[in-house]
Amino acid sequence: MRSITEKPAVLVTGGAGYIGSHAVLALRDAGWPVVVIDNLSTGFRWAVPQDVPFVQGDIADQPLVEAAMREHGIGAVMHFAGSVVVPESVRDPLGYYRNNTVRSRALIESAVTCGVRHFIFSSTAAVYGIPEIVPIVEDSGKAPINPYGMSKLMTEQMLRDVAAAHPMNFCALRYFNVAGADPENRAGQSTLGATHLIKVAVEAALGKREAVSVYGTDFDTPDGTGVRDYIHVSDLADAHVLALGALIADPAASHTFNCGYGRGFSVLEVLDAVDRVTNRPITRRLEGRRAGDPDALVADNGRITAALPWRPAHEDLDTIVRHALAWERHLAERTAP
Template structure:
């Protein structure tokens, strides 16, 4: 029996909603806090207590802690678009660093013992060690990555001074959707390759831009480590249980498959799954992109019982496609309701 409820901030968003499903499936009581700026109320399962609000609202957060008897936090709330972070850095230092600091302070003051933080492989910067381990020096090169790295430091320093342990999970390229189509990537204007490719395949976009064809890779396009979002969500549950098992231990772990696919390989796989070619437009490299980015996941494998269940590119794409079809139906239903 799970010992206490878990508060999931950003639990109505893409990754957060999958973490909620993973917790519920494993028997954990869950509570969601989300301001619905990018999340969706319908993404929270029936029966899960939901509070609409911002993590910076300390009075609300502490009320949730007390009302729901919270014993751990999984913190997903934040902003994630790299180009936007360059254009509007203050937004990212506010949403990802400042508000996280406020939430961490509220957790300390309320005696919440466990904190899991949603971080990113972007904190490694332009490093191309293959695969990247957690010992790689941090070199964030945009405000998004820096805002995450700064929060990692806040957690590390806080854990030294207070009775709290934490786990930082650094994600590689998250993709796919819940295999049962209970949730998926639902935001508008996504920059994730598989989401963009499927939108193009379904006529929601005219084409997919391929940035760079002259990398030192097998076909000249960039290689990334794509992890199924449900495997990522499961890693959070295992991380929580690892923190509970050893309260004096803090963890920082990569979450990926330690293997990668090039942009063209992903697009070819999308072609195969949807049964027709996706229109492509070749462009030059984007600033800051590296040729390959792969996770060393050996620490996660050694520290927890986590094992990938959906480590298959075509399954990732198939689950994402199933969700895109369902999402289209949801949007049409919402439109009909609004026009009624």
């Protein structure tokens, strides 16, 4: 193991998007030099701080990416760029394999070409499919039930193979349900038509939606609705920064970590929390199950807490909702005439 004496510049792909923009803030707050590349297909230029170098373009444009890597002396990549909507991946599997797998392959090749030594990958709990045992450990079976999960699992495998063949190590972080917003209101989930439950619920609380659909009330859970492990986006961003430190400290080691709290909340519990925080009831629309929805997805986070000094600061559900609500109000002020 070695100490980090000099922090290399980090290229953040998708750094104008939801999770990527929080990672940029976490890196800057910790003193890392940061460069962002984003094609702005779903991200926002205003989400990147003005003092952070920004490259508008596609990660599959290898001459552009390699020029940026060389110009800024990039030593590490945090890769967030990609598509993330599960039902959309079922309708457009080739689009997801192109965007999440083929483009990631191009980015990884650019990193190898430019001598980048460390790579952090934004993966997903969707690689597990429908788990047999909950909480889920990293060594659980991988059987994705949609192209989104498979596209991410294929990229994980590429990184393992590349790390075995080239002087690069990697960390794949498998996210559970990401929610909330920067506690200082500097960033948040801004995408129109987002499908994340807490985002949808706070939109409904502010009158941007008429109701919140509850998909399924007959799951094998205490109240019959699906249970998920919600992780605050700022805690997730902090995990990326700590993972980068671990990669630099031990260049021979690569890692795969679940990112969750090890505690699940049902859909109804989340909506109750939004009712509490806003002090107004949300209209709930009970609907049938969506195909392939597991009863529960909860992380076993023992590996990441043992390997990294990662201690979540915002794991209270009401706090997550409160930060999401504050950001939603901020967005409303940005778009007000």
